[in-house]
Amino acid sequence: xxxxxxxxxxxxxxxxxxxxxxxxxxxxxxxxxxxxxxxxxxxxxxxxxxxxxxxxxxxxxxxxxxxxxxxxxxxxxxxxxxxxxxxxxxxxxxxxxxxxxxxxxxxxxxxxxxxxxxxxxxxxxxxxxxxxxxxxxxxxxxxxxxxxxxxxxxxxxxxxxxxxxxxxxxxxxxxxxxxxxxxxxxxxxxxxxxxxxxxxxxxxxxxxxxxxxxxxxxxxxxxxxxxxxxxxxxxxxxxxxxxxxxxxxxxxxxxxxxxxxxxxxxxxxxxxxxxxxxxxxxxxxxxxxxxxxxxx
Numbered sequence: 001x002x003x004x005x006x007x008x009x010x011x012x013x014x015x016x017x018x019x020x021x022x023x024x025x026x027x028x029x030x031x032x033x034x035x036x037x038x039x040x041x042x043x044x045x046x047x048x049x050x051x052x053x054x055x056x057x058x059x060x061x062x063x064x065x066x067x068x069x070x071x072x073x074x075x076x077x078x079x080x081x082x083x084x085x086x087x088x089x090x091x092x093x094x095x096x097x098x099x100x101x102x103x104x105x106x107x108x109x110x111x112x113x114x115x116x117x118x119x120x121x122x123x124x125x126x127x128x129x130x131x132x133x134x135x136x137x138x139x140x141x142x143x144x145x146x147x148x149x150x151x152x153x154x155x156x157x158x159x160x161x162x163x164x165x166x167x168x169x170x171x172x173x174x175x176x177x178x179x180x181x182x183x184x185x186x187x188x189x190x191x192x193x194x195x196x197x198x199x200x201x202x203x204x205x206x207x208x209x210x211x212x213x214x215x216x217x218x219x220x221x222x223x224x225x226x227x228x229x230x231x232x233x234x235x236x237x238x239x240x241x242x243x244x245x246x247x248x249x250x251x252x253x254x255x256x257x258x259x260x261x262x263x264x265x266x267x268x269x270x271x272x273x274x275x276x277x278x279x280x281x282x283x284x285x286x287x288x289x290x291x292x293x294x295x296x
Contacts, residue, residue, distance in 0.1 A: 004226045005123075005124070005225055005226035005227050005285050006124060006127060006226075007021075007124050007125050007127070007285075007287065008124055008125035008126050008127050010125055010126070011124065011125025011126070012125070012287070012289075015287040015289070016287070016289070017287065017288065017289040018286055018287065018288070019286070019287040020252070020284060020285075020286055020287075021123060021284070021285045021286075021287055022123075022231060022282050022283070022284055023119040023120065023122060023123035023282055023283040023284075023285075024118075024119050024122055024123075024282065025233055025280050025281070025282050026112075026115060026116065026119060026214075026215070026218050026280060026281055026282070026283070027115070027280060028108065028111065028112075028210055028211055028214040029111050029115075032107060032108065032111055032210070033206075033207055033210045036100070036103075036104050036107070036206060036210060037203055037206045037207060039100065040100060040153065040202055040203075040206050041199060041202060041203060041206075043092070043093065043096055044157070044160075044195070044198060044199055044202055045199075047089045047092075047093075047157070047160075048191070048195040050085070050088075050089070051085050051089075051164060051191065052188070052191050052192075054081060054085060055078075055081065055082075055085075055168060055187060055191065056184065056187075056188065058077060058078065058081055059078075059180070059183065059184045059187065060184065063077070064077070064180065074172055075169060075172045075173060078168055078169055078172050079169060082164065082165040082168055082169065083165075085161070085164075086161045086162075086165060089157065089161055090157070090158060090161060093153060093154055093157035093158075094154055096153065097149075097150040097151070097152075097153035097154045097157075098146075098150045100149065100150065100153055101145070101146035101147060101148075101149035101150035101153070102146045102150075104145075104146065104149055104209065104210060104213065105142045105143075105145045105146035105149070105213055106142070106146075108145075108210055108213045108214045108217065109134075109138075109142055109213075109217055111214070112214050112217040112218050112221070113131050113132040113217075113221070115218075116131045116218055116221055116222070117129065117130070117131045117132070119283060120225055120283070123283060123285065129225055131221045131224075131225065133221075133224065135220075135224065137220050138217060138220045138221065138224075141213070141216045141217055141220055142213075142217070145209070145212065145213035145216065145217075148209065148212075149209040149213075152205050152209065153202075156198065156201060156202055156205065159198075160194065160195075160198045163194055164190075164191065164194055167187070167190040167191075167194065168187055168190075168191075171183060171186055171187050171190065204276060208272075208275060208276055208277075211272040211277075211278065212272050212273060214272070215270050215271055215272040215273070215280075215281065216270065216273075218281070219255055219270055219281075222255070222283050223255050227255075227283050227284070227285055228254055228255060228256070229252050229253065229254050229255070229283075229284040229285070229286070230252070230253060230255065230270075230271075230281040230282060230283060230284055231250065231251070231252050231253075231281060231282040231284050232245075232248040232249060232250070232251050232252075232253060232259070232271055232279060232281060233249060233250075233271065233279060233280040233281060233282060234246050234248065234249035234279050235278035235279050235280060242274075242277070244260070244261075244263055245261070245277065245279055248279075252284050255270075258270055261273055261274050261277070262274055
């Protein structure tokens with residue numbers, strides 16, 4: 001049996017039948033997002049510094065100077081080193097990804113519960129409403145959110161390591177004119193460039209995952225509280241905002257029949273569900289006045 005959202009008597013007396021009542025916008029905590037973004041970027045930074053240090057040590061070593069004239073020998077040394085670094089950091093990020101995903105999902109579950117409780121209290125007119133229960137649907141959201149985040153962390157680090165290996169070995173096979181010093185400068189430039197691109201990508205993905213988990217958990221608990229609808233709030237501020245998401249701003253949708261969020265695929269969903277979507281939601285309740293026989 002579905003729960004029915006309850007207003008305080010004082011709030012109910014101010015409302016007319018079919019009045020639409022909105023709660024505050026549900027927002028993930030910026031400080032909590034920053035915490036998880038920084039922890040991911042810290043691991044990327046450690047990996048980059050380690051790779052840079054070891055690759056530079058190889059190419060600046062006396063052994064490299066001796067083998068530079070023999071491309072095959074230097075390429076063999078570089079291949080051995082990149083394989084070693086790939087194994088080392090793949091294992092670390094496999095472990096880190098699982099831990100990050102689980103901790104992120106758990107932390108935003110707690111934050112979503114607290115912020116939603118405050119929102120529901122405001123919406124109801126002062127009635128405290130528990131929102132920390134974890135039913136099967138909410139638990140599945142936490143598990144799937146953690147797994148998706150972990151998978152993305154692993155895939156991004158894996159792609160970074162693969163590209164680094166390719167760029168180092170390609171530089172050795174096809175060295176530019178200028179000798180070993182030019183080769184070293186070229187490799188360092190490629191390492192730094194790849195790191196910057198990966199870092200920016202990881203930051204966007206981390207924020208995206210926190211928003212997605214937060215919104216999905218709120219949607220689940222809002223339905224548990226008897227709230228069937230939400231208002232779509234477009235975030236604004238993006239360089240290339242989705243026109244269809246702008247058009248949805250202020251519209252009210254049902255959780256059991258959400259809007260199309262990607263016209264190319266026909267996918268339906270909630271704010272924040274598509275990649276890099278920063279849209280938000282407000283809980284919405286349509287007030288239904290009881291019959292006189294039932295009381296106010």
